[in-house]
């Protein structure tokens with residue numbers, strides 16, 4: 001596939017922005033706590049491995065022996081660029097809001113490199129082997145962003161930089177961090193799921209049959225993962241189906257306005273070769289059972305069934321759905 005084709009899919013295939021974001025909260029442990037607290041106090045700490053290598057940023061376990069590492073050392077705030085890439089279009093929340101270089105910097109006294117940004121006027125001002133130093137952020141909180149970026153540095157290269165032992169103790173150490181993770185996608189579901197989604201808008205469920213093993217995939221992915229062949233034969237399934245297995249949900253999800261407890265089930269729609277999942281309503285949660293026959297309930301303007309409710313038919317025989325659990 002050429003880049004042009006990848007950038008411009010056929011117009012009938014759906015595309016939509018998809019943003020995944022969540023705060024990631026982690027406790028730091030003694031090594032990462034000392035590293036980040038050190039940055040707050042303008043001190044860069046690394047660890048010395050059992051083989052004598054100084055690692056910056058520090059790790060908690062020796063990458064060769066897997067032994068726990070606790071020996072902290074202080075390295076210089078100057079260093080050498082070992083490789084780099086120019087970033088022409090900085091994205092929101094990157095270290096600098098103007099074009100900059102991503103650099104790997106081996107700080108003087110360290111044996112491994114740290115990834116960060118280098119403030120330079122253009123790519124012609126950056127080269128492997130160039131000398132740089134830390135530019136500290138004006139306000140520091142105990143985070144990697146306490147290093148605002150690196151900047152070119154003309155000072156002398158130390159002859160034999162010796163990392164100084166450091167006990168890692170600071171007043172008011174940082175014990176944890178919250179990292180805001182955010183992923184921006186342009187999501188395209190592809191040909192098969194586009195057809196599935198379009199059919200849902202007409203309150204129909206359309207899967208695709210494998211030409212080799214005849215299994216009907218719902219939702220379709222465009223290929224049979226067992227046979228490794230494309231599925232092109234569209235098949236309408238349902239609307240009713242059978243509960244193959246289920247769980248009772250007792251924990252209320254954020255941003256989801258459903259009273260607990262409720263039942264979430266795997267439902268094999270009639271004609272489908274595997275189960276999809278959905279919420280079961282219209283029946284007390286403790287009366288839901290394997291084999292229960294259900295049908296979709298649509299809400300006004302809904303793009304997929306809001307939930308499934310009992311049809312009132314007799315339960316399906318176990319043999320009828322045992323391969324779909």
Ligand SMILES: [Zn+2]
Nearest residue numbers: 210213224227
């Ligand atoms: Zn197949």
